[in-house]
Amino acid sequence: MSPETKAKSASANRLEPVDEVVVRFAGDSGDGMQLTGTQFTSTSALLGNDLATLPEFPAEIRAPQGTLAGVSAFQVRIADYDIHTPGDAPDCLVAMNPAALKKSIGDLKQNGVLIVNTDEFHDRNLKKAGYETNPLDDGSLAAYRVTQAEITTMTHRALEEMDLDSKAKNRSRNMFALGMVYYLFSRPLDTTVEWLELKFAKRPEIAEANVKVLKAGWNFCEITDQFQVRYEVEPAKLAPGVYRNIMGNSALSIGLVAASRRSGLPLFLGSYPITPASEILHELAGYKTFGVSTFQAEDEIAAMAAAIGAAFGGALAVTSTSGPGLALKSEAINLAIMTELPVIICNIQRGGPSTGLPTMTEQSDLLQAMFGRNGESPLPVIAASSPADCFDTAIEAARLAVSYMVPVILLSDGYIANGSEPWRLPKIEDLPDLRVDFRTDPEGFEPYMRDEKTLARPWAIPGTPGLEHRVGGLEKENVTGNVSYDPANHQLMTDLRAEKVARIADEIPPMSIDGPDEGKLLVLGWGSTKGAITGGAQKARAEGLEVSCAHLRYINPFPSDLGDVLSRFEHVLIPEMNMGQLALLIRARYLREVVSMTKVQGKPFFRSEIQAKIHEILGAENVH
Amino acid sequence: MSTELPVLTKKDFQSDQEVRWCPGCGDYAILSCVQTIFPQLGIPKEKFVVVSGIGCSSRFPYYMDTYGFHGIHGRAPAIASGLKATRPDLEVWIATGDGDAMSIGGNHLIHTLRRNMDVKILMFNNRIYGLTKGQYSPTSELGKVTKSTPVGSVDYPFNPLSLALGAGATFVARGVDIMQPHLRDLLTRAHAHTGSAFVEIYQNCNIFNDKAFEYMSAKQVRADQTVEVLHGEPLVFGKEKDKGIRLKGTALEVIHFADGHGPEDCLVWDETDPNPALAFMMAQLGPPDFPTPIGVMRNVALPSYDYGLVHQLEEEIESKGSGKLEDLIYSGELWTVGEGGQVTRGKAVADPG
Numbered sequence: 001m002s003p004e005t006k007a008k009s010a011s012a013n014r015l016e017p018v019d020e021v022v023v024r025f026a027g028d029s030g031d032g033m034q035l036t037g038t039q040f041t042s043t044s045a046l047l048g049n050d051l052a053t054l055p056e057f058p059a060e061i062r063a064p065q066g067t068l069a070g071v072s073a074f075q076v077r078i079a080d081y082d083i084h085t086p087g088d089a090p091d092c093l094v095a096m097n098p099a100a101l102k103k104s105i106g107d108l109k110q111n112g113v114l115i116v117n118t119d120e121f122h123d124r125n126l127k128k129a130g131y132e133t134n135p136l137d138d139g140s141l142a143a144y145r146v147t148q149a150e151i152t153t154m155t156h157r158a159l160e161e162m163d164l165d166s167k168a169k170n171r172s173r174n175m176f177a178l179g180m181v182y183y184l185f186s187r188p189l190d191t192t193v194e195w196l197e198l199k200f201a202k203r204p205e206i207a208e209a210n211v212k213v214l215k216a217g218w219n220f221c222e223i224t225d226q227f228q229v230r231y232e233v234e235p236a237k238l239a240p241g242v243y244r245n246i247m248g249n250s251a252l253s254i255g256l257v258a259a260s261r262r263s264g265l266p267l268f269l270g271s272y273p274i275t276p277a278s279e280i281l282h283e284l285a286g287y288k289t290f291g292v293s294t295f296q297a298e299d300e301i302a303a304m305a306a307a308i309g310a311a312f313g314g315a316l317a318v319t320s321t322s323g324p325g326l327a328l329k330s331e332a333i334n335l336a337i338m339t340e341l342p343v344i345i346c347n348i349q350r351g352g353p354s355t356g357l358p359t360m361t362e363q364s365d366l367l368q369a370m371f372g373r374n375g376e377s378p379l380p381v382i383a384a385s386s387p388a389d390c391f392d393t394a395i396e397a398a399r400l401a402v403s404y405m406v407p408v409i410l411l412s413d414g415y416i417a418n419g420s421e422p423w424r425l426p427k428i429e430d431l432p433d434l435r436v437d438f439r440t441d442p443e444g445f446e447p448y449m450r451d452e453k454t455l456a457r458p459w460a461i462p463g464t465p466g467l468e469h470r471v472g473g474l475e476k477e478n479v480t481g482n483v484s485y486d487p488a489n490h491q492l493m494t495d496l497r498a499e500k501v502a503r504i505a506d507e508i509p510p511m512s513i514d515g516p517d518e519g520k521l522l523v524l525g526w527g528s529t530k531g532a533i534t535g536g537a538q539k540a541r542a543e544g545l546e547v548s549c550a551h552l553r554y555i556n557p558f559p560s561d562l563g564d565v566l567s568r569f570e571h572v573l574i575p576e577m578n579m580g581q582l583a584l585l586i587r588a589r590y591l592r593e594v595v596s597m598t599k600v601q602g603k604p605f606f607r608s609e610i611q612a613k614i615h616e617i618l619g620a621e622n623v624h
Numbered sequence: 625m626s627t628e629l630p631v632l633t634k635k636d637f638q639s640d641q642e643v644r645w646c647p648g649c650g651d652y653a654i655l656s657c658v659q660t661i662f663p664q665l666g667i668p669k670e671k672f673v674v675v676s677g678i679g680c681s682s683r684f685p686y687y688m689d690t691y692g693f694h695g696i697h698g699r700a701p702a703i704a705s706g707l708k709a710t711r712p713d714l715e716v717w718i719a720t721g722d723g724d725a726m727s728i729g730g731n732h733l734i735h736t737l738r739r740n741m742d743v744k745i746l747m748f749n750n751r752i753y754g755l756t757k758g759q760y761s762p763t764s765e766l767g768k769v770t771k772s773t774p775v776g777s778v779d780y781p782f783n784p785l786s787l788a789l790g791a792g793a794t795f796v797a798r799g800v801d802i803m804q805p806h807l808r809d810l811l812t813r814a815h816a817h818t819g820s821a822f823v824e825i826y827q828n829c830n831i832f833n834d835k836a837f838e839y840m841s842a843k844q845v846r847a848d849q850t851v852e853v854l855h856g857e858p859l860v861f862g863k864e865k866d867k868g869i870r871l872k873g874t875a876l877e878v879i880h881f882a883d884g885h886g887p888e889d890c891l892v893w894d895e896t897d898p899n900p901a902l903a904f905m906m907a908q909l910g911p912p913d914f915p916t917p918i919g920v921m922r923n924v925a926l927p928s929y930d931y932g933l934v935h936q937l938e939e940e941i942e943s944k945g946s947g948k949l950e951d952l953i954y955s956g957e958l959w960t961v962g963e964g965g966q967v968t969r970g971k972a973v974a975d976p977g
């Protein structure tokens with residue numbers, strides 16, 4: 001069915017308003033699915049939708065073409081209301097080859113729209129994907145609304161007149177798919193057209209080819225009347241302000257630069273590349289005009305040690321890593337605890353143990369962050385709950401580090417590191433003032449004298465006359481900082497280091513509870529599960545269930561009212577992407593039974609899973 | 625800025641902490657040497673930072689009245705790197721042991737040298753683990769009997785100079801704890817070098833590896849068992865200055881002037897040779913067939929890492945201007961949601977809410 005033979009009026013199909021839509025673009029690593037998804041996201045953002053995205057990369061850089069291991073996907077959810085997650089199941093799936101179809105079809109909603117590039121459904125590819133029969137012919141896709149398109153063929157046809165090699169032509173077929181999806185969801189093409197023209201400004205023929213193919217995709221749908229129904233998602237009612245779409249690692253990097261500017265301290269990052277934290281190193285390496293120094297160290301130990309050296313010299317020192325790297329840093333983190341120097345340790349979690357699942361998400365480093373060091377070594381642990389929240393969390397980590405003279409662990413994970421959402425941009429003057437006072441007065445100076453309120457020791461940096469002093473990993477005598485093996489002093493210093501961290505609780509804002517302040521069930525979470533928990537609890541509440549939810553940014557110390565909050569609920573449900581680590585901490589700290597809900601499948605929770613669990617706990621009789 | 629620096633003395637660099645090395649330990653001599661040269665370098669006292677790892681030798685910073693950092697085992701070069709990279713104005717020295725630098729910290733050592741970070745590394749080589757009471761170290765000779773090798777070690781030692789040269793170090797030298805004037809000269813030259821300076825110091829541990837260097841440092845044998853490498857000078861040695869080292873084919877050999885040779889036949893040392901091959905050959909020399917070389921094996925000029933890093937920042941700021949936080953946050957594709965919920969592209973002029 002070529003466009004010529006099946007031309008039909010575009011107005012034949014119905015335009016249906018929907019409140020939200022989830023689209024997944026899936027293809028081979030070389031098919032440009034991330035870019036396609038990002039373009040759909042940008043266009044929707046500029047239409048005013050709320051949105052959330054979730055990319056999924058193959059673990060191998062050049063996985064064999066056409067295989068399941070080589071599938072790259074990008075899921076985006078757009079809505080006309082405030083959403084928290086990139087969605088559970090897609091309403092629309094684009095599968096550029098059999099492997100992509102095989103990997104994603106199980107997630108597609110019943111009666112969902114499936115767009116396939118039939119050109120790629122030949123025997124070799126079917127075999128690579130492990131299909132014995134062609135799913136396009138064997139009836140296995142009957143539950144979906146399938147649109148078969150010869151995307152590769154039509155891409156080449158659209159570019160017939162262009163003087164490009166076949167490879168270059170192939171490369172633009174993702175634009176055909178994007179054009180189709182734009183048509184399906186009634187999105188304008190101009191954002192992508194402008195982007196292409198800018199991106200390929202130096203190679204206008206490539207820009208032209210991509211624009212041609214994009215339009216060809218749209219026209220194909222319009223002329224051949226591919227879809228009985230087209231959808232429209234109205235703008236969301238987002239709070240007034242200026243927005244941009246942001247990924248977690250990017251927000252975190254910008255947050256660190258903001259902290260540097262607000263503190264007046266030069267930013268230093270010591271890091272060793274590791275998925276999914278490397279983007280922080282890449283991004284900060286590009287911020288030289290902000291005075292940011294990045295040091296790609298020989299390993300994670302050196303990265304942490306270098307950060308400590310930089311902190312000793314008066315920099316805002318940061319190290320970024322993922323679980324295996326955090327394990328290597330343990331000894332050096334203790335050195336920062338002992339020398340009472342501020343270092344921000346960003347741990348972007350991934351599936352473990354060992355090398356585990358590098359490209360997949362998990363929250364299983366919580367206990368490592370809390371306790372993965374020798375000796376009594378408490379430090380503040382805080383967690384970001386969404387991509388945009390990484391910005392605020394980074395600033396908060398910096399604030400805690402410099403005001404308490406302590407290393408701080410900031411937990412993020414692969415899900416929010418690579419996921420994106422609209423970020424309502426802050427005004428610079430609303431950002432916290434992080435200015436610090438280095439000690440300069442030699443009069444009465446002792447390296448381990450303490451601030452009355454925070455118990456912080458003075459930050460006295462080399463180069464300051466009269467303040468020469470020594471720090472190190474051996475136990476220090478309080479006040480003088482001399483090496484001390486005195487038993488009572490060790491007890492005192494251990495108490496002081498713990499007390500310093502505990503005092504942070506005094507300034508943590510009270511917990512905010514979504515839903516009633518007391519009642520049957522509280523769903524308590526930390527980190528990246530916030531979206532799914534909030535979404536699940538709100539849905540359940542809309543169904544009449546008595547459920548509230550609350551989220552922890554501070555895990556060490558816990559907010560001081562957490563015990564009280566917990567006591568006001570009959571049940572507490574704790575969903576986490578690990579085997580129950582927060583649940584363990586809550587039980588131990590508050591001697592309170594909780595329902596632990598765990599998932600370690602390399603994927604975030606679905607809102608529906610949380611919702612179902614709430615139903616299970618409260619039972620149908622609680623619906624009123 | 626004050627033009628005149630206060631006159632500093634050795635005493636200014638002695639801290640109030642009681643020195644706790646074993647009586648007779650070679651570390652005392654090295655400490656005294658450093659405390660003697662620091663006041664002579666023309667650097668304000670507050671600019672010195674001494675960083676160390678763990679070991680007897682790494683207690684060093686506590687005894688220096690400077691800024692000091694007693695780190696963790698093996699990581700001193702990494703700590704010092706972070707400090708120097710952000711504070712190139714500081715004079716950063718590292719005190720480390722053979723175990724600290726070459727075993728647990730080997731990785732940091734080679735990378736620091738390779739980067740030519742502007743730090744001075746004093747490696748106290750006593751060929752033993754002193755602090756942990758006498759296990760063999762990566763520089764202990766093959767067959768060494770220690771607590772952990774009761775019938776002798778079966779692993780081959782590192783040659784620290786070769787390792788440093790192999791890592792691309794731009795300044796490589798060897799001194800001996802008891803040869804004070806020579807050591808003072810080496811350390812002064814290490815300071816004058818821009819970039820990493822690696823100085824191996826033979827240090828006697830009189831408790832666990834006594835007299836390890838007697839074969840070359842004892843007064844009676846010293847002249848015949850060492851060859852002092854001096855830039856631009858022929859390699860002549862011996863009590864009577866009657867022996868030398870020459871290059872024959874691809875090997876070095878000892879020549880005796882009694883056999884009709886003279887200083888003119890000896891290899892003239894060029895520490896600035898960009899090709900480290902001869903320095904590497906020199907580093908291999910030692911008993912039984914050769915004297916042990918001491919002095920500066922290599923001294924080549926190369927920009928340091930910290931200079932490169934700072935320079936990049938300055939250049940970027942120079943060409944693009946100092947970054948503005950507002951621009952950074954408000955970059956990318958922006959859209960504005962107005963009070964009434966209307967969406968416009970970019971940052972609307974009247975910035976709402």
Ligand SMILES: Cc1ncc(C[n+]2csc(CCOP(=O)(O)OP(=O)(O)O)c2C)c(N)n1
Nearest residue numbers: 678679680681697721722723724753754755
């Ligand atoms: C992580 C760690 N492992 C082991 C030790 C124990 N340890 C302390 S010093 C040392 C060896 C020191 O030998 P060297 O560096 O040669 O220093 P020396 O005492 O001989 O001056 C060891 C194994 C430690 N402190 N930390």
Ligand code: SF4
Nearest residue numbers: 646649680754829830
């Ligand atoms: S054990 Fe050896 S190296 Fe350590 S202080 Fe005693 S003599 Fe010196």
Ligand SMILES: [Mg+2]
Nearest residue numbers: 721722750752
């Ligand atoms: Mg030793």
